[in-house]
Amino acid sequence: MKKQFSGKIWKFGDDIDTDTIIPGKRGTIPTIEEMKKYAFELLKPEFGSTVQPGDILVAGKNFGCGSSREQAATVLSHNGVRCIIAESFARIFFRNAFNSGIILLTCSGIQDVCEGGDIVSVDLDAQEVSVNGNTFKVGKIPDNLFKIVENGGLIEDTKLRIKSGVKPLDITPLSIEESRKTGYTLVEKILKKNAGRSHVEPGDIVITKPDMLMIHDIYTPYLLDTLQKMGADRIAYPDRVTIVFDHCMPTAVAKNDYVHYDAGLELARKYGITKLHIGEGICHTIMHEAHYAKPGEVATATDSHTTTYGGAGNFCSGIGTAEMAAALITGELWFKVPPxxxxxxxxxxxxxxxxxxxxxxxxxxxxxxxxxxxxxxxxxxxxxxxxxxxxxxxxxxxxxxxxxxxxxxxxxxxxxxxxxxxxxxxxxxxxxxxxxxxxxxxxxxELEPQLSCPQGVDNVHPISEVAGTKMDEVYLGSCTNGSIEDLKVAADIIKGHTVAKGLRFIVVPATNTVFKEAIKLGYIKNFYRGRSCHLSSLLRSVLRHALWSHDR
Amino acid sequence: MSSFIETILGGKAGSVVTVEPDYAVINDGVSNASVDDISTVAYPDRVMVIYDHDVPTGRPEAAAILRKNLAFADKYQCKYVQAKGIGYQYMVNEVVKPGQIVAGAGTHASIFGAIGALGINVSIPELSRIVETGRYSIVVPETIYVELEGTLPQGTGIMDAAFALLRTIEGVRRKAIEIYAPQLDLHEKEVIMSMICMTGAYAASITETQPEKTDVRFDLADVVPMVMFPVDERKDQARAVIERKEVLSGTDLDAGQIGGYTGGTIEDLRKAADIIEGHTLALGFRLSICPATSRDYILAMEEGLITRFIDYGAQINAAGDHSEVVQGAGAMGRGEKLLTTGLYTYDGAMGMKGAYVYSASVESVARASYTKKI
Missing domain, CATH: 3.40.1060.10 (Aconitase, Domain 2)
Structure with a gap:
């Protein structure tokens, strides 16, 4: 793939979501080759039959928003789209597109001077795009990312890198003195330190070497499968990897959970991963409790709540399974510096x-x-x-x-x-x-206690507005509120009280360390003495099972 | 001399009697089905509605059952018991007195025989009728007298003795069993009682005075470790093959469960903790500890047992009956093998059909946790 290329424009507006790119009902078509015909079928039904390899999409704000379906990027890629220019991109789509072999360029202004059918010229070296005599600046695409696109996406790129022998990226992290330089946000400071860059700004792509990669048991079978498809017989830094068995421990969904458990053990065995935490607690809590995610370092995991360790000034964000596989093999991971x-x-x-x-x-x-x-x-x-x-x-x-x-x-x-x-x-x-x-x-x-109410986490009300609502179950735990401090707060409040008849009060310490401490401090006994408490070491950070009936 | 069953029912063997049970037990396991039929409650304070099976609820369907039971208890002002652990064990410990009668749906109701009370296993329609009328009629059964002699050899547990007894005793269908075994402690008596009606007996009790006659003599010294095999269907559970453990010796296992009234009481948990001491949980073996009652759980915490189990790598479940799990903690996948102290080994009892569930003593399960083998 050249760094200078031209293509015919397909023009789109703002907020093109993944469902518009490929309707959800087409999502179960077994092959992408079959599915790709239906790209934009509701908005531009002619797209699927007339798009040519090398065509370029130009769009407004927030392209690729909506659900995080990876298929939105892969159908475009299979239709031969290699470049999309937009005012902004949705977060997950951005990663998925590059990993599917599509260059994304952020650019404002071009939308006003072009129409579908015009030809746009792209010069990645000069960081410019031009159409109809107008030229606009675009962000820099680093060589490594360009290579991913050139090789046809992350999986193919990783396969090629394995074939030619994975060489570790030569990065010298910034010294602490260099990291002190002011004029940067926290995220800029942490990313540039890890990537060894003297300067970064929002929109830049940086290649990092994550200090810790965490895998939990929801993704173990898929990860194992992807690593095998990529042909990986080793990973770059087994000592920078931890596997936490928490979502499926103790096994509860009979037909699935044991598969995840076995795959976790197989990953550990095959790739020499020794940091195993089997049924010891919620992955995100273990990441900071065991000091795996440290201040100023970069950590990542196959889970959206990976942001947790940011509480300690650790840059951490969730990634997908294919990216995790590639990061395990290469020891590298790219990020776009966020504003x-x-x-x-x-x-x-x-x-x-x-x-x-x-x-x-x-x-x-x-x-x-x-x-x-x-x-x-x-x-x-x-x-x-x-x-x-x-x-x-x-x-x-x-x-x-x-x-x-x-x-x-x-x-x-x-x-x-x-x-x-x-x-x-x-x-x-x-x-x-x-x-x-x-x-x-x-x-x-001035703040009073707040509640996030159904249906949607941002439907927040102060407690005074919802006080008196009858409850069936109270759940204390999770990666958000399962710490010893949380249990202490609850134990103090319930002292001298009895749990209301018919209310299910479920207490789940976040980790075994918290559990044992709570036993030692007498909190667990208090919960039981308060009657009606169902203490459980079901250390599931995500409750996949409805805990109340559908008829409420 | 009258037998226990004659005394407590107030009639000679063969006569028809009508009694008013002191308690009827409805839980979220099987007996909640009776709630659907009941249109009136004769004695609300004798009806115990207990939440003790799917704790905490692992399925929306289970939560719906809880709501149904709770609404029933509220409507008729029955006793509602939650978070106490396994209902029968809780009632043995804290509710039922000698001489009382408890009606429940299940073969393990006979556990009350250990404290001189009568636990009767009735069908769902019968349970509904008892709740509605407060009365229960029966032809008083004959009694078979069993005497246990000697003491258990090292390395065997009371569950092994119970399994051996199940293989030995024949012809007791619909009869009452009275066991004389003064050398057993209360917990051991409870284990024997909770299992003995798998023989098809109507009811069972422990007698503290030596009966005038003995039909079966059984020497505990001859007991060896036993295993109950998987069986196809729940209704055939009592017909599951029971064999000496050695015939399965070396069979690979995936998981173990220590819980229930046959494994989750404080006595059992102490035993399990002693056995694993100094050992390492086998990699790839999933061990669940399910304290029988909240009291057992609290005692186990106070004695440091829970912390020892956690450090060993076990998963600690909420107090309750986890011997039948469709979806929830400890569920097994297809082709996997579980060794449990629970008494249900039918296909699908612990998760998927096609998983193999074997039942054995707490001693056998604890040992298997570091060898990963039967």
Whole structure:
């Protein structure tokens, strides 16, 4: 593939979602070759039959939004589309497209001067696109990413790299001194340190070498399968990988869970992965509890709530199975530097108001898409007053706003939690010279407890509006609120009370460490003595089974 | 001299009697079906509605059953018991007194015989009738007297003795069994009682005084480790093959479950903790610990047993009856093999059809957890 090329334009507007690209009802067609005919069938029915290899899509804002179906990118790729120019792209589509062999260029202005059928010329070296005598600037596509596209996508690219012998990327991370340079957001600071880049800005693609890759048992069978398809008989850094058996432990869905369990053991055996946590707790909690995800480092996992360790100033974000396979083999992973929103938390939380209430309030304000591919960066006295566990709660839920990551500054509490010198991590700090897309300021002193109500995490109401609603079940746990601090809060509140008749109160400590500590401190006994508590070590971070009946 | 069953029912063998049971038990296992038929409740305070099987609910259908049971208990002001663990075990420990009569749907109701109470296994329509009328009629059965002699050899457990007994005792269908075994402790008596009606007996009890006659003598010293085999259907559970464990010796296992009134009481958990001490859980063996009742759970925590099980790598389940799991903690996949202290080994009892469930003593399951073999 050349770096200079031209193509005929197909023009689209704003918010083209994945369902428009390929309707959901076509999603079960077994082969992509068969499916590709139906691309844009509702919007441009002629597309499937007339698109030519090399044609270029030009679109407005948020191209590829909606559900994260990988097929949207693969049908375009199989139709011969190698380049899409848009004002902005949806987060997941962006990754899926490159990994399917399509170059995405972010560009404003071209949309106003072209029509479908015009020819656009692209010069990747000059970082320009031109049409009808107008030229526009576009972002840089790094060589490694270009190579993925040139080789026909991530799976093919990885196969080729295996064939020619995977050579580790020569990256020298920035020193701590170099990392202190101001004028950067937290996410920029962490990514450029890892990637060894003296300067980055939003929209840049950086190639990182993740310090820790985490796989949980939902994805073990697919990952094993993908690694085998890629022909991998070894992975780059087995000691930077951990496998957590948590979603399917104890096995509960009879026809599936044992397959996931066996695949996890097979992955470990075949690729020499020794950091195994079988039924020990929720993956995201283990990642910080076991100090696998450290401040200032880069971690990633096959799960959306991977943003959790941002509470410790760790850059972490979820990826798909094929990407995880490629990252395991090559030891590398690319990221597009996200723009950042600074969230200043002033004041002091009142007694009975938790960090969960803060993030729920923010979620309600900015909505589930308000943080789309952004880095949410928390600062202010209330942020520093939060314990580490409270910060992890907030970072965990940044994802719910669509954010790429949710980051806290590193301070004495961070250093103490990890047993590190503050001097080694104090560069993870919000500085006034950094350019933020937006600044949101809250006075948390006024905040009352918040609830996310059905159906949708951003349907947030203060508790005063929903108090009195009759409940069937109360669940305390998960990667958001299963810490020892959370259990203590609950144990203190229920002291001297009895669980209401017919209410199911389920307590799930996040990890065995939390569980054992709670036993030691007498909390678990309190829960049982409070009667009606069903304590369980079902350490499922995602409850895949409806816990109440359909008729409510 | 009158037999236990004659005394408690108030009539000679062969006579028709009508009694008013002290308790009728409806749980979220099988007996919740009776709720659908009941249109009135004679004595609300004698009806125990217990949530003890699908804890916490693993399926929407299970949650619907809970709602049904709760609505029933609310409507008729019956007793609603939740989060106490296995209902029968909880009632043996804390509710039922000697001389009382408990009606439930299931062969294990005979557990109450261990404390001198009568547990009767009735059909679902019969259970509904008992709840509606408060009465129960029966022809008083004959009694078979069994004496257990000697003591168990090292390495065997009381479940092994019960299995051996099930193989030995014949011709007791619809009869009452009275067992004299003064050398057993209360828990051991409960295990024997909870299992003995798998012989098809109507009811069973422990007698504390030596009866005048003995029909069957059984020497505990002859007991060897036993295993109950998988069986095709639930209705044939009592016909499952019971064999000496050695015939299956070396069979690879995928998982083990220690729980129920035959494995999840504090006595059993202590035994299991002792057996695994100094050993490492076999990689690829999934061990579930299911304390029988909340009391057992709390005691096990206080004695440090739960922490030892956690450190060993076991999964700790909520207190309750996890011996039949369609979907929920401990479910097994096709072709997998489970060794459990639970008493259901029919195809599909623990998850998928095509999984193999074997039942054995807590001693056998605990040992298997570090060898991954029967």
């Amino acid at each position: 950042a929103i600074k969230i200043v938390l002033n004041g002091h939380l009142q007694k009975g108001v938790m960090s969960k209430d803060v993030i729920l309030k923010i979620l309600g304000d900015i909505t589930a898409s308000g943080g789309q591919y952004k880095s949410l960066e928390f600062t202010g006295e209330a942020a520093h007053e939060m314990s580490m566990e409270e910060r992890f709660t907030v970072a965990n839920m940044a994802l719910e706003a669509g954010a790429k990551c949710g980051l806290f500054e590193a301070d004495e509490k961070t250093a103490e939690y990890y047993g590190m010198d503050l001097g080694d991590i104090d560069w993870i700090k919000v500085d006034d010279e950094a350019r933020y897309e937006k600044v949101l300021t809250y006075d948390v002193s």
